[in-house]
Amino acid sequence: MNATQEQLKEQVEQALVAAFGADFAGVDPILVPASNPKFGDYQANVALSLSKKLGKQPRAIAGAIVEKLNVSEICEPPEIAGPGFINLKLKTAYLEAQLNAIQADPRLGVPAAKTPKREIVDFSSPNIAKEMHVGHLRSTIIGDAIARILEFQGHDVLRLNHVGDWGTQFGMLIAYLREVYPDALTTANALDIGDLVSFYRKAKQRFDADEAFQETARQEVVRLQAGAEDTLHAWKLLCEQSRREFQVIYELLDIKLTERGESFYNPLLSGVVEDLDKSGLLVENQGAKCVFLEGFTNREGEPLPLIVQKSDGGYNYATTDLASLRYRIQQDQAKRIIYVTDAGQGNHFAQFFQVARKAGWIPDDVELVHIPFGLVLGEDGKKFKTRSGDTVRLRDLLDEAVSRSHADLKTRLQEEERQETEEFINEVARVVGISAVKYADLSQNRTSNYIFSYDKMLDLKGNTAPYMLYVYARIQGISRKGDINFKELGNNAVLLQHETELALAKYLLQLDEVISSVEQDLLPNRLCEYLYELSKKFNQFYDRNQGVQVLEAEEPQRTSRLVLCDLTARTLKLGLSLLGIQVLERM
Ligand code: ARG
Numbered sequence: 001m002n003a004t005q006e007q008l009k010e011q012v013e014q015a016l017v018a019a020f021g022a023d024f025a026g027v028d029p030i031l032v033p034a035s036n037p038k039f040g041d042y043q044a045n046v047a048l049s050l051s052k053k054l055g056k057q058p059r060a061i062a063g064a065i066v067e068k069l070n071v072s073e074i075c076e077p078p079e080i081a082g083p084g085f086i087n088l089k090l091k092t093a094y095l096e097a098q099l100n101a102i103q104a105d106p107r108l109g110v111p112a113a114k115t116p117k118r119e120i121v122d123f124s125s126p127n128i129a130k131e132m133h134v135g136h137l138r139s140t141i142i143g144d145a146i147a148r149i150l151e152f153q154g155h156d157v158l159r160l161n162h163v164g165d166w167g168t169q170f171g172m173l174i175a176y177l178r179e180v181y182p183d184a185l186t187t188a189n190a191l192d193i194g195d196l197v198s199f200y201r202k203a204k205q206r207f208d209a210d211e212a213f214q215e216t217a218r219q220e221v222v223r224l225q226a227g228a229e230d231t232l233h234a235w236k237l238l239c240e241q242s243r244r245e246f247q248v249i250y251e252l253l254d255i256k257l258t259e260r261g262e263s264f265y266n267p268l269l270s271g272v273v274e275d276l277d278k279s280g281l282l283v284e285n286q287g288a289k290c291v292f293l294e295g296f297t298n299r300e301g302e303p304l305p306l307i308v309q310k311s312d313g314g315y316n317y318a319t320t321d322l323a324s325l326r327y328r329i330q331q332d333q334a335k336r337i338i339y340v341t342d343a344g345q346g347n348h349f350a351q352f353f354q355v356a357r358k359a360g361w362i363p364d365d366v367e368l369v370h371i372p373f374g375l376v377l378g379e380d381g382k383k384f385k386t387r388s389g390d391t392v393r394l395r396d397l398l399d400e401a402v403s404r405s406h407a408d409l410k411t412r413l414q415e416e417e418r419q420e421t422e423e424f425i426n427e428v429a430r431v432v433g434i435s436a437v438k439y440a441d442l443s444q445n446r447t448s449n450y451i452f453s454y455d456k457m458l459d460l461k462g463n464t465a466p467y468m469l470y471v472y473a474r475i476q477g478i479s480r481k482g483d484i485n486f487k488e489l490g491n492n493a494v495l496l497q498h499e500t501e502l503a504l505a506k507y508l509l510q511l512d513e514v515i516s517s518v519e520q521d522l523l524p525n526r527l528c529e530y531l532y533e534l535s536k537k538f539n540q541f542y543d544r545n546q547g548v549q550v551l552e553a554e555e556p557q558r559t560s561r562l563v564l565c566d567l568t569a570r571t572l573k574l575g576l577s578l579l580g581i582q583v584l585e586r587m
Helices: 003-020 046-054 058-068 092-103 134-152 168-180 193-209 211-226 229-253 262-278 317-330 343-358 394-415 422-442 465-481 499-508 511-521 525-541 557-578
Strands: 031-033 042-044 079-081 085-088 118-122 156-161 282-285 288-297 303-309 336-342 367-373
Touching: 003 031, 003 042, 003 046, 003 058, 046 058, 046 085, 058 079, 058 085, 092 499, 092 557, 118 134, 134 156, 134 229, 134 336, 134 367, 134 394, 134 422, 134 511, 134 557, 168 193, 168 211, 168 229, 193 211, 193 229, 211 229, 229 394, 229 422, 262 282, 262 288, 262 303, 262 317, 282 303, 288 343, 303 317, 303 343, 317 336, 317 343, 336 343, 343 367, 394 422, 422 465, 422 525, 465 525, 465 557, 499 525, 499 557, 511 525, 511 557, 525 557
Parallel strands: 118 156, 118 336, 336 367
Antiparallel strands: 031 042, 042 085, 079 085, 282 288, 288 303
16 A cells, blocks of 8 residues: 555545544545546445445445545545445646655655564575575575565665585585595585586485495584584585585675575574473474474374484484574564575475474564475476476576577667677676566566576566666666756656656556565565556657657656656666666666
8 A cells, every 4th residue: 555545545534433423433444446547546445335334325425425535635526436436536736746756755755664674584595515406596586686675675684595504415425525536625626516516416326325335424424513623624615615606696696695504503403402392392203303283294194293303313404494593583683584495395384483383482573484486497388407408507597598688689789780889788688688587587476387488588578677678778768869867857847647647657656555565475576567567658658659759848748758757767777676687778
């Protein structure tokens, strides 16, 4: 709900009380956006719902409300339509004043949160010695956008990279490398992640086939956990190799993250198990320590346990998440903790959230949210793979997007007979390619699977990053062509006459509503949709046939329209920046 809608809602609430008495305080006026713009901008539907209670015709009720309704500053005289809807149409002068006000506001009318909160976004979180895959890419892009939006709202956001840097896999890997490539454990940079991944695969094969090796690997884990110097050193080197590779991706994507991996919580794991025991939740089941869950059953319909300590004494993913959860509440003072992972981990989160609640670790003012997302599919609708059937390396994927956008740009420049420097071409190709990948991901409802298609995401038409970047650059083109400095346009210049001007103006004023909805529901695709609609509305406004002239218009229309151009561009720039997308002045 935006500020205008809130104000109107309040007015209708007051009118209700004025018409029918104090008993009607707190009745929801059911104020919603109009179903058809022909009837206005908003409608209050409360009269219909009160008919029974008041024993009156809804039209009569609506009439009594309207009589007491004081909205003349904002709206044209309210009209009663159909069975008893109250239609409200915003006054043009009101819209003009609102736009004049946001013209001077760098936040474009979006208020910062009234009560800033400490929020944690746990995202990206790849695993050491394994390749970062497309699932991590989704987590990275979605988590970053959410963090940016919360930061913009003024929240105190901690962006945490919960990397998988601990556990039995290291025993296996270190034991294997000791045999085949001991240098890797003592020398920095001896391996790149490609090698590391293939060593990891071989170590796993060995582990599955060879019992003696299993024992060696286990001893290596024990040594690691006991802090044996050589093993610890080897582990650190392996982590650094991976980290360097991850960093390349983060830099390409312009992502900032604080790494706090699973190993960080290692000293806290035994405490988790002890405290669960003290609270009486712990049960021994075939040697493993676990907590039985409500609402989760196995195939036989028996209650399912969440294991927190395996029979060999080792801890697992869930134990670490319980420990990190407590740490984030107690030490980080988080009030909302947001986890961004694939939907496949839904049960894991529901389960350890439940255990933490049962143990009484979650204060009432702390909110835990798992943000699930769907799979990335290839154009054939199957799991996203390279042509040869391998998993796609993220770096290759991003490089490919950039090189395709490079090729598209070259073709377009040729068609338009434009000469540009190599530097310009590379920069545009990079921004368009990376933006396209991000936007394609963010513009889907995150819970659905999404089909990865270079052709679609790089298309200059449709709901894509290039389309919106193009609209932005087109507006900057207007300022270049007319030699206009948008920053120096006069204030109080907005004058709305044409239908396309009004439509654009009303849309520009909805940014605050969209951002606050994303802040709550954590669905960045809403912001994408808004920016896409805004771009379309702008193109209608600027359309030679349906729209208006801008540079060629007479004053005072000319300045007013230039302000609308500027506001559109600034809204696009701000909105895209919250999605982690950079704009281009020319493309
Ligand atoms: N490392 C995990 C994976 O690759 C994701 C971790 C998500 N965060 C968490 N606190 N469990 O699937």
